[in-house]
Amino acid sequence: MIGRRKDDHVRLALEQQRTNSGRNQFDEVSFVHHALAGIDRADVSLATTFAGISWQVPLYINAMTGGSTKTGIINRDLAIAARETGVPLASGSMSAYFKDPDCAGTFSVLRTENPDGFVLANVNANATTEQAHRAVDLLRADALQIHVNTVQETVMPEGDRSFSAWLGQIEKIAAASDVPVIVKEVGFGLSRETVLTLRDLGVRVADLGGRGGTDFARIENDRRGPADYAYLHGWGLSTAACLLDAQDAGIPVLASGGVRSPLDAARALALGASGVGVSGGFLRALLDGGVEALTALISAWLDQLTALLTMLGARTPAELTRCDLTVHGDLRTFCIDRGIALGPLAQRSRTVHAPRNLTGST
Template sequence: MKDIRKRKTEHIDIVAKDASMDRRKFYFDDIRLTHRALPEINLADVDPSVEFLGKKLSFPFLISSMTGGSDEQIRTINHNLARAAEAEGVAMGVGSQRVMFSDPAARASFELRAAAPHALLFSNLGAVQINEGMTISQIRSAVDALNADALILHLNPLQEAVQPEGDINFSGLCEKIAEVVRDLCRPVIVKEVGAGISRADAELLVQAGVKIIDVAGAGGTSWSRIEAARSGDPSLGELFQDWGIPTPQALRELSDLDVTLIASGGIRTGIDMAKAMILDASLCGMARPLLTPAMESVDAVRAVIQRIRKEFVTAMFLLGAENVEQLKGNRSLILSS
């Protein structure tokens, strides 16, 4: 219990204090969009709202999974994020809830529904923990703690491989994910944590019944580098710090599959969001830009979300897109080379 609790606080401290953990590879900068000098729409009429899993969002923004645990700072972070998500009409995913199973006090950091009664909330567990004995009963308890709209099962083989105490048995995992999809009675989202989802893996997940995939590609926070900072021998984690499929590439590879895509990993602006939506994302996630504000206050988090929304709406206006339907999957908006 102590090791997991300590690891959570170490992760927060490392990410918050060391800017190099955010790799900022700017992969989205390689995509140029077609500027409309005559957009033929009124900026005031641009509507960035979307519906996801039956709930209306003010724009397609997800506060991506960050943390959870019994530490007071962690509880503050999650509650500030949840209140901001509610106030701004966006979605939120929590960090891994595995800590709940060994530290009952950690549950309070995930009991967020009172703070966000209408928000779209996602629970989160590591898929590999199913191979370590995590039961469907425990999975349901994690979802119930949050009263979540969906469950995220995250895939993190790189992080586990370089983590000193990592769980590395990923054998036969897809079949067990399929069992969770069948048994949970809530939507299951499968995501990576910064190395991307390949075409081959996405096809396996679709066959397993997964309907939503968060590609969570390379280009943003490197969990390999974070674990390197915790390790007594950082060489392995640093070697693999930029490993993975860039988020725009992952979106391109999966766009024709029968699956809803969430884009995260290296998205830092509303322009990045617009590009991800053009590449067929239905929702765009960010975590690192919200961490420091979440340590401060709800208002600080809201200010960041409001800035990103304004950037996204401005990009839509300059592309001549009055609503998200005119943006999503519209490859004609990409400037040909």
């Protein structure tokens, strides 16, 4: 039954990728163009460091799948693409492995095919510390994701209905883990209040996992008999909103959910993300064109992201947070309602470049 559900998730996620309107709130974030900001491409590095973690690139393949024969093949191909491009790679939820150890290979293939890469294991917030250790051990994982997904579980016909223990379990896992713990949403977003709570629980990093990409409320509703939770389609905070909301929350954040292009990745990094995760778009490339197509797409994204940093005058992903941004539309309204000051965001470069007069004195 779990394997069938995992296959359903992949099928329905792919259908969403092919039918989505293509717009989300990243479109309401714009860089202020400074015509003389550009630097030399040779001076740009994509390396990023956060919470003691060092990645050569700020892009990663985020959690997708595992637990069935078909999804094991997908994980194999994702691992090959990660190996060939050097991007970190996260497992899908490993709950299926805890219930049926025979499906371990559909997850461990991530490490088998990518022996030297950065791999993240993934468990739910009901997992025990023993299960968390088993997940990390199976993948020889470099970090552990704990996913939180109350909306998905609520709509899922066979989903959890009890969530009050999650805070305690997250704290226990974070305290017992030998690798950094990252808590992620699955597409409904983490508010500032949630990120602050995670920080206090000992979580090292928050993956904001906002609205704008795959909608798991819609997926689970499509799996029901009567599709009676349609009113929850589109629930949650967009990834751009989460990034603005979580500024200076005290722990590093990763951005995932609705990242459609290298420009979205640059926007997310400029809004404060230490890394940017992609799932749906990469899944579509893989299933439509195979591992070669996915590898080519990731390579193109990394090349274009380097080009964007060069154009914007950022030598590293972290320096994108010095670039000026303007916020429009509903996202601007969200910021006003949440008390988020947008003026400084549009004037950040003024604190980097001192004014110079025509005589050369400063």
